[in-house]
Amino acid sequence: MRNRVTLADVAKAAGVNTSTVSRSLNSETEGQVSAETVKRVRKIAQELGYTPNTMARGLRTRKSMTIGVIVPDLTNPIFPPIVRGVDSVLQSRGYSAMVVNTDNNAAVEDALFDSLMERQVDGLIIATGHTERSMIAKYHNQGVKAVMVNREASGVPYPSVIGDDASGIASALEHLVKLGHKKILHLSGPATLSTSRVRSTAFTDTAKRLGLTTKIVKATTLSVEAGQMAMNKFLDAHPKEITAVVAGNDLLALGVYHAIRQHGLRTPQDISVIGFNNMPFSEDFQPPMTTVSAPHFEMGAEAARLLLSQIQGNEPGPRKITLPVTLVVRESTGPVLKK
Amino acid sequence: MRNRVTLADVAKAAGVNTSTVSRSLNSETEGQVSAETVKRVRKIAQELGYTPNTMARGLRTRKSMTIGVIVPDLTNPIFPPIVRGVDSVLQSRGYSAMVVNTDNNAAVEDALFDSLMERQVDGLIIATGHTERSMIAKYHNQGVKAVMVNREASGVPYPSVIGDDASGIASALEHLVKLGHKKILHLSGPATLSTSRVRSTAFTDTAKRLGLTTKIVKATTLSVEAGQMAMNKFLDAHPKEITAVVAGNDLLALGVYHAIRQHGLRTPQDISVIGFNNMPFSEDFQPPMTTVSAPHFEMGAEAARLLLSQIQGNEPGPRKITLPVTLVVRESTGPVLKK
DNA sequence: TGGTTCAGTGCAATCGATTGCACGCATTCT
DNA sequence: AGAATGCGTGCAATCGATTGCACTGAACCA
Numbered sequence: 001m002r003n004r005v006t007l008a009d010v011a012k013a014a015g016v017n018t019s020t021v022s023r024s025l026n027s028e029t030e031g032q033v034s035a036e037t038v039k040r041v042r043k044i045a046q047e048l049g050y051t052p053n054t055m056a057r058g059l060r061t062r063k064s065m066t067i068g069v070i071v072p073d074l075t076n077p078i079f080p081p082i083v084r085g086v087d088s089v090l091q092s093r094g095y096s097a098m099v100v101n102t103d104n105n106a107a108v109e110d111a112l113f114d115s116l117m118e119r120q121v122d123g124l125i126i127a128t129g130h131t132e133r134s135m136i137a138k139y140h141n142q143g144v145k146a147v148m149v150n151r152e153a154s155g156v157p158y159p160s161v162i163g164d165d166a167s168g169i170a171s172a173l174e175h176l177v178k179l180g181h182k183k184i185l186h187l188s189g190p191a192t193l194s195t196s197r198v199r200s201t202a203f204t205d206t207a208k209r210l211g212l213t214t215k216i217v218k219a220t221t222l223s224v225e226a227g228q229m230a231m232n233k234f235l236d237a238h239p240k241e242i243t244a245v246v247a248g249n250d251l252l253a254l255g256v257y258h259a260i261r262q263h264g265l266r267t268p269q270d271i272s273v274i275g276f277n278n279m280p281f282s283e284d285f286q287p288p289m290t291t292v293s294a295p296h297f298e299m300g301a302e303a304a305r306l307l308l309s310q311i312q313g314n315e316p317g318p319r320k321i322t323l324p325v326t327l328v329v330r331e332s333t334g335p336v337l338k339k
Numbered sequence: 340m341r342n343r344v345t346l347a348d349v350a351k352a353a354g355v356n357t358s359t360v361s362r363s364l365n366s367e368t369e370g371q372v373s374a375e376t377v378k379r380v381r382k383i384a385q386e387l388g389y390t391p392n393t394m395a396r397g398l399r400t401r402k403s404m405t406i407g408v409i410v411p412d413l414t415n416p417i418f419p420p421i422v423r424g425v426d427s428v429l430q431s432r433g434y435s436a437m438v439v440n441t442d443n444n445a446a447v448e449d450a451l452f453d454s455l456m457e458r459q460v461d462g463l464i465i466a467t468g469h470t471e472r473s474m475i476a477k478y479h480n481q482g483v484k485a486v487m488v489n490r491e492a493s494g495v496p497y498p499s500v501i502g503d504d505a506s507g508i509a510s511a512l513e514h515l516v517k518l519g520h521k522k523i524l525h526l527s528g529p530a531t532l533s534t535s536r537v538r539s540t541a542f543t544d545t546a547k548r549l550g551l552t553t554k555i556v557k558a559t560t561l562s563v564e565a566g567q568m569a570m571n572k573f574l575d576a577h578p579k580e581i582t583a584v585v586a587g588n589d590l591l592a593l594g595v596y597h598a599i600r601q602h603g604l605r606t607p608q609d610i611s612v613i614g615f616n617n618m619p620f621s622e623d624f625q626p627p628m629t630t631v632s633a634p635h636f637e638m639g640a641e642a643a644r645l646l647l648s649q650i651q652g653n654e655p656g657p658r659k660i661t662l663p664v665t666l667v668v669r670e671s672t673g674p675v676l677k678k
Numbered sequence: 679t680g681g682t683t684c685a686g687t688g689c690a691a692t693c694g695a696t697t698g699c700a701c702g703c704a705t706t707c708t
Numbered sequence: 709a710g711a712a713t714g715c716g717t718g719c720a721a722t723c724g725a726t727t728g729c730a731c732t733g734a735a736c737c738a
Contacts, residue, residue, distance in 0.1 A: 056694030286625030395724030
C-alpha cells in the first residue's frame with residue numbers, strides 16, 4: 001500500500017538530484033544547500049506529500065529510531081504509566097516505542113528479544129523483574145544499549161531507574177508504629193523479583209530498628225489471587241497474631257483485603273493494610289488503600305532519557321537513579337483498637 | 340550496535356551465493372534449493388547467529404510486518420486488554436504492534452499517523468472513538484488498511500469490531516426493572532464518541548419499550564471526575580428523583596459512586612448504579628460494581644485477525660463484527676426500598 | 679546420439695535514502 | 709591575470725535482503 005512519493009520523485013519535480021533533496025529536507029545538512037533551493041525543495045516535497053521511508057533510511061543509517069520496551073504484562077496497572085512516561089520522551093525526540101509482553105516467561109522473552117533485534121531497535125527499556133542475569137549479560141555482550149526500570153540493577157552492566165523502595169517501606173512502618181502497631185506482617189512477592197527482595201530487606205531492617213515483632217510470608221506471584229491465598233493461609237494458622245500488614249504491592253494488598261474479609265475481619269479496625277505503588281483506583285477500593293506512591297510515569301521518562309543519552313554516545317556506565325516515593329495515607333490503616 | 344552477521348557472511352561461510360542463502364532460510368522458497376544445501380545453510384546460519392535485518396527485507400518486500408495500534412490512552416484500563424488481544428494474534432503471525440496514544444487530540448493523532456506511515460506499517464487498528472470521519476476517509480484514500488475496534492463503523496469504509504452495546508444496555512435496564520426501579524438516569528459520555536451515542540440510543544429505546552421514566556445527563560469526558568461532576572450537579576438539582584443510574588462506562592459509574600457518597604446517600608440502598616466494560620478492579624470498588632462485561636481481549640484479537648486477512652488480500656469490505664456482552668451483577672444494584 | 683527438460687544455483691537489479699567525493703563556477707587574494 | 713578558496717550541486721556507492729532471469733549439467737526421451 002501507498003508511499004509512492006519518494007526522494008526521486010521530489011528530485012525530478014524540483015529539477016535537482018536526490019542528494020540535494022535529502023540534504024534540503026534534513027535539518028543537519030540543510031546548511032550545505034543554498035537557502036532558496038532548500039525552500040523550493042521543501043515546498044515541492046510538501047505539495048507532493050512526500051514521506052520519508054524509515055526502512056530505507058534506517059538501512060543506510062543503521063538506526064531504526066525505535067526503542068524496544070519489555071514489560072511483563074501491560075494489564076498490570078503499574079506498567080501503562082511507565083510506558084507512557086517512556087513514550088512521552090521518545091516521541092518528543094522522534095523515536096517510537098515497541099512494547100512487548102513477556103508474561104514472565106523466559107522462553108517468550110527470548111523470542112521477543114530476537115524479534116526486537118531483527119527490527120533493529122536502537123535500544124531497550126527493560127521493566128521485567130524476572131529477566132535472568134545471564135540473559136542480561138548476553139544482551140550486553142551483543143552490544144545492546146539498555147536501561148532497566150523498576151528493578152534493581154546491582155550486578156548488571158546497565159543503568160537503572162527505580163523508586164526509593166526502602167524509604168517507602170520505612171515510612172509505611174513508621175506510620176503504622178505511630179498508630180500503635182507492634183506486630184506486623186510483611187506479605188512479600190516472590191524472591192525472584194528484585195523489587196520483592198529490596199522491599200523485604202527494607203522491611204526487616206526497619207522493623208529491627210523500630211523494635212517490632214514481625215512475620216514474613218511470601219506470595220508466589222504478584223497477583224490478587226496469590227496475595228489472597230497466602231494471607232488466608234496465614235490467618236488460618238495464626239489468627240490474631242498481627243494487627244497490620246505491609247504488602248509487597250497493591251495487588252497483594254488487595255488479596256489481603258479479600259482474605260481479611262473472608263475471615264470475618266475488618267480493615268482497618270481489625271487489621272491495617274498498606275500497599276505499594278499507589279496504582280490507579282487504589283483510592284477506590286474498599287476501603288481506600290493506604291499505599292506508597294511511586295512515580296511510574298517519571299520513572300519511564302527518566303529511563304528513556306538515560307537510554308537516549310546512552311545511544312547518543314554518552315557512556316553513563318552502570319548508573320542507578322533513585323526517585324523519591326511518598327506514603328499516601330488513606331483509610332486502610334487505623335489505630336490499634338483496645339478490646 | 341550489533342547485527343554484524345549478514346546474508347553475505349553466511350553465504351561466504353557456506354560457499355554459496357546470497358540468493359541461495361535467502362531461499363534456504365525462507366520457508367516459502369526453500370523448495371527451490373536442494374534439501375542438503377538447505378540443511379547446511381541453516382546450520383551455518385545458526386552457528387554464526389545470523390539475524391535477518393527487517394529493514395532491508397522490508398525495503399525490498401515493501402512490508403514492515405508491523406501494525407500500528409492507535410488508542411486514546413493506555414492508562415485507561417480497557418485498552419491494555421485490547422492491545423494484548425491484538426498482540427496475541429499478531430505475534431503468532433510474525434507481526435509486531437506499535438502502540439501510540441492520542442490523548443484524544445486530533446493534532447497529535449495526525450502527527451502519529453504520519454509517524455506510523457513513515458514507519459511503513461502494514462495496517463492500522465484504530466481504537467479511538469474521537470477520530471473524525473474526514474481523517475478516516477483520508478486514511479482510506481491513501482490506501483491504508485485498517486480495522487476499527489470498540490467504535491461504531493457506520494459510514495466509514497473500514498470493518499469494525501464492537502461489543503453488543505445495545506443488548507448490554509438492555510440487560511442492564513431489565514435487571515433494574517426486575518429490582519423494581521422505574522425512574523432511571525443515564526449518565527452518558529460525550530456524544531462525540533460513537534460508543535456513547537450507541538449506548539445512549541439503546542437506553543432511550545429500551546426505556547421506552549419497558550415504559551420507564553428516564554433522564555439523560557451528559558458527562559464532558561469518559562472520566563471519573565467528569566462523572567462525579569455531572570452526577571453532583573444532577574443530584575443538586577433533582578434530589579430523590581431517580582433510584583438508579585446506568586452510566587456510560589465504569590469510570591463514569593465510579594464518579595457516580597463518589598457523587599452519591601458526597602450527597603450522603605448510599606449505593607445501592609438509595610441509588611443503584613450500573614457501569615459498562617467490567618474493567619479490571621471494578622469488582623473491588625466500594626461496593627463491587629454491577630456492570631456490563633465486554634470481551635476486550637477478544638475484540639482486539641478479532642480486529643487483528645480481520646486486519647491480517649485484509650492485508651493478505653481478502654477484501655472484506657466495511658464489515659461489522661459484534662461480540663456478545665454479559666451483565667455482571669454485583670453489589671451496586673439492589674431492590675428499590677420502601678420508605 | 680542429439681535434443682529437451684528441469685532442478686539447482688548464481689548474477690545482478692532493485693527497494694529508497696544517505697553521504698564521501700568530485701566537479702564547476704564565482705569570488706577573493708596576491 | 710593567474711591561483712587559491714569554497715559554496716552549491718551531482719555522481720555513484722552503499723546499507724542487506726529479495727527475486728526475475730540466465731546458466732549449467734544431469735537425466736530423460738526418441
